[in-house]
Amino acid sequence: MAFVLVVDDDPGIVRLVRSYLEQAGFRVASAFDGATARRLIRQERPDLVILDLMLPDEDGFDIARSLRSDPATATLPIIMLTARIDDTDRIVGLELGADDYIVKPFNPREVVARVKAVLRRVSGGTVRNRLEQGSLVLDLDGHQAWLGGNELELTPTEFALLSLFMRYPGHAFTRAELLEQGLGYAATGLERTIDSHIKNLRKKLEYDPAAPVIETVYGIGYRLRTV
Structure with missing residues (x-):
């Protein structure tokens, strides 16, 4: 899972770009000024x-300019984002x-598409969409999942x-x-089918049944326990 830093002083733009990148499977950090951006890039x-x-x-x-002059960041991919429309600035x-x-x-x-294109270009086309949470890893392109280094056998519904x-x-x-966001359809009366899918998914994810990866939120539904 690629890690993207979004640097902009407009919180609305940062939230928007961050949301779309995270939905696309990227890990995202943000900075609202140059000093914070430099610190995050370094650390x-x-x-x-x-x-x-x-x-x-x-x-x-x-x-x-300073990133390109520093050997540690000379090859760091940069996408410039601006309200300036002058061709001179772009050049x-x-x-x-x-x-x-x-x-x-x-x-x-378009921002997500360009991020993917730049990362593919600089990595020779080897970047894959991945999600990671602790020892749990999903390869969205290859439709594969691993837990603790062991591959999981998931149905398409469980993977979604x-x-x-x-x-x-x-x-x-x-x-x-x-049902709607994960499986792509909405139908009243079918909500309880999710319980069966969650039960099966838990069996494949849990090392310790007392500490499930997928938790029940009583009165609401389910959530992934952060690790």
């Missing part, structure tokens, strides 16, 4: 940075070594439910939400 080592050019404490061009950004350039306003799905849980760890889903 967390993201796989890609989405960098706004107009930050409150420094220009995004300066951050990109300067690309000359500084940006891998792509997105102008606001934008479609968040588990991928939804892992995109939103700790979130409590109702049975109706699991």
